[in-house]
Amino acid sequence: MRGPLILALAGVLSACAVMEETMNQIGAGDLYRQAAGTASEARTALLGPDEEEERLIGEQAAATLLGAAPLLADRDAQRYVNLVGRWIAAQGTRPELAWRFGILDTPHVGAFAAPGGYVFVTRGLLLELRNEAELAGVLAHEISHVEERHHLQGLRRQAGLALAERLQPDLQTMGRIAEGTRELYSRGLDRGDEFGADRAGARLARKAGYDPYGLLAALQTLDSLNPDDSRLALMFDTHPRLADRVQRLDQDLMQLGDGGGERLDNGAARYAAQLRRLAH
Amino acid sequence: MKQRLSLLVVLALLSGRCLADTGTVIRPSPLQAEPYSDAATLTQLGRGTAVRLLERQGGWYQVSSGQWRGWVRLASVKLEESSGAGGESGIGESLRFAQTGRSGARSTQATTGVRGLDKKALAEATPDRAALQQLDEFAVSEGEAAAQARRHGLRPES
Numbered sequence: 001m002r003g004p005l006i007l008a009l010a011g012v013l014s015a016c017a018v019m020e021e022t023m024n025q026i027g028a029g030d031l032y033r034q035a036a037g038t039a040s041e042a043r044t045a046l047l048g049p050d051e052e053e054e055r056l057i058g059e060q061a062a063a064t065l066l067g068a069a070p071l072l073a074d075r076d077a078q079r080y081v082n083l084v085g086r087w088i089a090a091q092g093t094r095p096e097l098a099w100r101f102g103i104l105d106t107p108h109v110g111a112f113a114a115p116g117g118y119v120f121v122t123r124g125l126l127l128e129l130r131n132e133a134e135l136a137g138v139l140a141h142e143i144s145h146v147e148e149r150h151h152l153q154g155l156r157r158q159a160g161l162a163l164a165e166r167l168q169p170d171l172q173t174m175g176r177i178a179e180g181t182r183e184l185y186s187r188g189l190d191r192g193d194e195f196g197a198d199r200a201g202a203r204l205a206r207k208a209g210y211d212p213y214g215l216l217a218a219l220q221t222l223d224s225l226n227p228d229d230s231r232l233a234l235m236f237d238t239h240p241r242l243a244d245r246v247q248r249l250d251q252d253l254m255q256l257g258d259g260g261g262e263r264l265d266n267g268a269a270r271y272a273a274q275l276r277r278l279a280h
Numbered sequence: 281m282k283q284r285l286s287l288l289v290v291l292a293l294l295s296g297r298c299l300a301d302t303g304t305v306i307r308p309s310p311l312q313a314e315p316y317s318d319a320a321t322l323t324q325l326g327r328g329t330a331v332r333l334l335e336r337q338g339g340w341y342q343v344s345s346g347q348w349r350g351w352v353r354l355a356s357v358k359l360e361e362s363s364g365a366g367g368e369s370g371i372g373e374s375l376r377f378a379q380t381g382r383s384g385a386r387s388t389q390a391t392t393g394v395r396g397l398d399k400k401a402l403a404e405a406t407p408d409r410a411a412l413q414q415l416d417e418f419a420v421s422e423g424e425a426a427a428q429a430r431r432h433g434l435r436p437e438s
Contacts, residue, residue, distance in 0.1 A: 062415070063407035069397040071411050078418035086425035091436050095422065102415050108397040118415075122397060178407050186399050209434035213339050216354055224303075224359035234398050243358075250355030253339055254317075264338075265433060 051116075053167045055098070057155050058116025060174050062100070064181040065112055065120060069104040072123055072278075078103055080274040084132060085119055085139045091208045093147045101139065108231045109222065112185065113142040115152040123278050124231050129218055132267025136208065137215025141201030148200070150193045154184045188238025195240065198249045203256075211264045212256060216249045301333040303343075303357040311350040315340035322350045331357060 072078065078101075085101035097117035107124040114120075119142040121135075129135055145151060158180025159173055167173060188194075198215060206212035223242035225232060239245070305328065310321040315337045325331070331343035331352070340351045429436075
């Protein structure tokens, strides 16, 4: 009776050892151990196999995006965006994820989400925005992509995983996820997913106490930029036309009622105070 | 005192962000007395009407055009291209404005030595695990985020 149990345990342990070794090879071992120490990740560790798989895929996708553009070396600015983003994510459908927000140090204009709770905005985008309500709208759009697992589905397909097939985090699979990330983020999501994230994002920002029109105002500002500006090329190639997004979102937000009377603080002063350094 | 005054000027510039913006009406739209869809209509703005943006409240811009002043839906207006004279957007531009006293045209070229995030950069990207670890250092807890939101008077909708 005891023999098979021990054998089974040994099997599990050696499988863990193999996994551990693989993780070390891809450099994730340290991260994993470090992460296990914090309270929010303790929750993640309790999540099911689907969430664990999402975390692994998300880490590799986020690391690949960080390989394309570095993090901005400004701790205060990074913390500020994390505080705003985490508050919004806490009002959403997946508050338990280990949410991570980052500013990418590039003049190009864009925002990106990766599975498991990763959200990136570029320095170039932050400089175009006017206030915290607009930032909140952009972050909420990206948070919605994570909540709806838009990139996760694409990346699983790219990694060659069938619907019910479980991810094996070996070198080859992780390589395929990195390749899938390069592909998917160059091509963009289905346009319907983008419109959906606009709609859900504006409503999520509103749920967190922000003006739901912040996202629309941000889109409208971007729509006013010179379309030949090379800093916008990737966004244009991967998203529906800004003018179309503005019209659709306006139609949708009209259903929420007027909401024009109340004067919500849009956080312009604190946005500028936190991020004005980025202009230099 | 002098410092205080200049701070006030900068704050005014930053918070009154729409004051220097102009736009064009892109579809025939009623100009309304208040930012509500059932407010009284002052006049009809035709397509192509140039407007000056005074303020935004939710889904509405307060605009002026000729002798008229009233409210139109955000989506009825296309903002002026911000690299042109007079137009501006974002804290980057407003800060340049505050510093130089004029709204300068923005460069469309990435500064030399700064990495752009375009298709080429994406195609060549390899996973940077060290940066991912660095990202963890910036993370905040839900409690910290909630505390800041409370300080800023943000109320979650129940």
